[in-house]
Amino acid sequence: MFNLRAMVGHWSWGLVEDEVWRKGPWTAEEDRLLMEYVRIYGEGRWNSVARLTGLKRNGKSCRLRWVNYLRPDLKRGQITPHEESIILELHARWGNRWSMIARSLPGRTDNEIKNYWRTHFKKKEKDSSDANGKAKARLLRRQQFHQQQLQQQQQQYNPMDMNKIMALLEEEHDKNNISEALSSSASETEKRQNITNFHSQTANNEQSLLSELNTNGFVLPEILNEGLEVGWAMELGGCPWQW
DNA sequence: AAACTATCCAACCGCCTATAA
């Protein structure tokens, strides 16, 4: 029977020097120990996990496992087109600021988003100038698949709504002009901090805006997601609205 | 059916920053 408090006594004088940390995939038992730790002690103080539970994992590994896999609020399953559109939009704005992008996607981790983007878009970005036949074929398949969805959306979605949404997003973004964040800063450290604050604030604003849009019945259109596909279609000489 | 390629994703690494001692 698992008894953390008993184990505290057992391990409370610290781990043996030269502790060899376990690496690699986590076992179910390790997951259970970590979840039990968080249930009792809460998140944080990850370096105490080994001492308090007997887990042979370092703090970093524990934190990562919790954040990326065990957290109860994680959203499982594929990235939706809606989420994909947000990822594309925010990545275009902020670059590889995965953790910041992840804050706009509740239930998704920076690692997940990073993996998704690298798999789906990194290559496209690189190869965008010389799309080969293979990619074209794949694109066509995807287009066929999305066509039905697109048609459905077009029936219920007015393009003006999209303009409105993007305008609102821009507005929120510009409320805190980054140049202001920089202008009054003297040191590099201050600049960094101001930029970080700026991004956090913007992310929060946009998050609340997205929520507001959702609650007001705005369905963020998958058309945003199609933006990339549109780009490709254009390269191929096709009109996205006529797929 | 086998070989090859692409994709997915968990996990690690190294670096940086914040904070406590």
Place this chain on the structure above:
DNA sequence: CTTATAGGCGGTTGGATAGTT
């Protein structure tokens, strides 16, 4: 003020699986 430590982040790796030739 300096140093040590913990936590956070982005980049990268490698194994598993799916898809293609």
